Amino acid sequence: MSAQFDFTGQTVLVTGGSSGIGLAIAQGFRDAGAAVTITGTQASIADYPDDLTTFTYHQVDMQDVPGVEALANGISKLDVLVNNAGTTFRGEAAYDPENFEATIDINLNSVYRLSHRLVPLLKASGGSIINIASMTSYFGSPRGPGYGASKSAILQMTMSLGALWARDGVRVNAIAPGWIATKLTAPIQGMAEIADPILQRTPMGRWGEPDEMIGTALFLASSDVAGFITGVTIPVDGGYCTL
Template identity: 60%
Template sequence: MQASFDYRGQTILISGGSSGIGLAIAKGFQEAGGTVWITGTRKQADDYPDDLTGLHFRQVDMEDGAAIDALGEELPSLDVLVNCAGNTIRNEEAYQPDNFDKVIAINLSGTFRLSMATLPLLKKGPGSVINIASMTSYFGAPGSPGYGASKAGVLELTQSLAVAWASFGIRVNGIAPGWIETKLTQFWRESQRDRLILERTPMGRWGQPEDMTGAALFLASDAAGFITGITLPVDGGYTAM
């Protein structure tokens, strides 16, 4: 994507920026001149197959509250937070209550905790938060009820924080990706669901991680200065179908 936003002098943190959607968004902010910090589950940047050069990598388990708080304290400044780290547990295992709790902890509680850990920096603002929601924020997710509940929660949390933090000059918005080709969805692409997803998506293709970049750069920018509390579907028409 051609960068048409200017993030020079700004610091951006993207949880889950080590792969897929988060990495594409990280590279978009980097190309637009920003100083970009990313997190992932592995020990160091070299442990990843993708090139993370120029991105400040930190290992942070989104279930580890102390690690999240420590990251908030380590950051020198912050203009944009993108809560993108996410995971799922599918099928029969998804119906075990401990696994339900685990997915909620990573996707929803982790989003809230990192937002709180970085709030003092964002308040110096004008800060902006972008939460990564999902089509399952709107539709049922029978293969992973914890994932669906977490992403519905992310949509609501976006609204709550947008209202609560508007007086601090912090805007809080979301992006709801459609079906995007990443390691998270490899399972579906290799199943019979692949055909159903393509039939259900008017634009007739899987989204690419880079399809999310423009929405993130826009929502965090002055061009979206009066937008807060929305979750923008970027889905090839999936929600319109």
């Protein structure tokens, strides 16, 4: 699929590219010829089960403001910024105000900070930003109010920054994955009381795979085919949003 797109000579940063959706998107850009930097929370790529040797790796906790600044300071050229890193708290921990704030810091505030810091490089390259939203951008998230608030704000911020930077030649779009089988959702995939309603509501009747996000990411980043698209969030969800 990546062969349909050519990112040779382009530089891509995927936050949270060490795993799941971010890793799949990073692999997609790499296979299309880009030089890809990924981030993760661990000290080195040796700490991850997947082979990450074809990427430049940077350790950062997106809750750590100086850490995010250091990440930005290390980037001198950029064509595509994929703001993918994200997390959630589960169970009673999801209702702790400190965890609500942490979720907003990781999933939202760091996305704005990094985008704001790196947009001069994107203006210089005519590049674009891809944010990762969620079904909770559209629907209530009673098991994770901080997660839902952060992802709904991602959708709104995508519109705002898309409008703000349009005349600078920087497009800002988002992907809203449906329910995707990753490390993040592993705790609930086997919980029938949560997983069964998800699958019943998903017209395609299955969990999505991380690599099913690649095509939309490459499409949105391709200025020759998506050059008039900005501020949109595209669901890639097996039809979840249709019901």
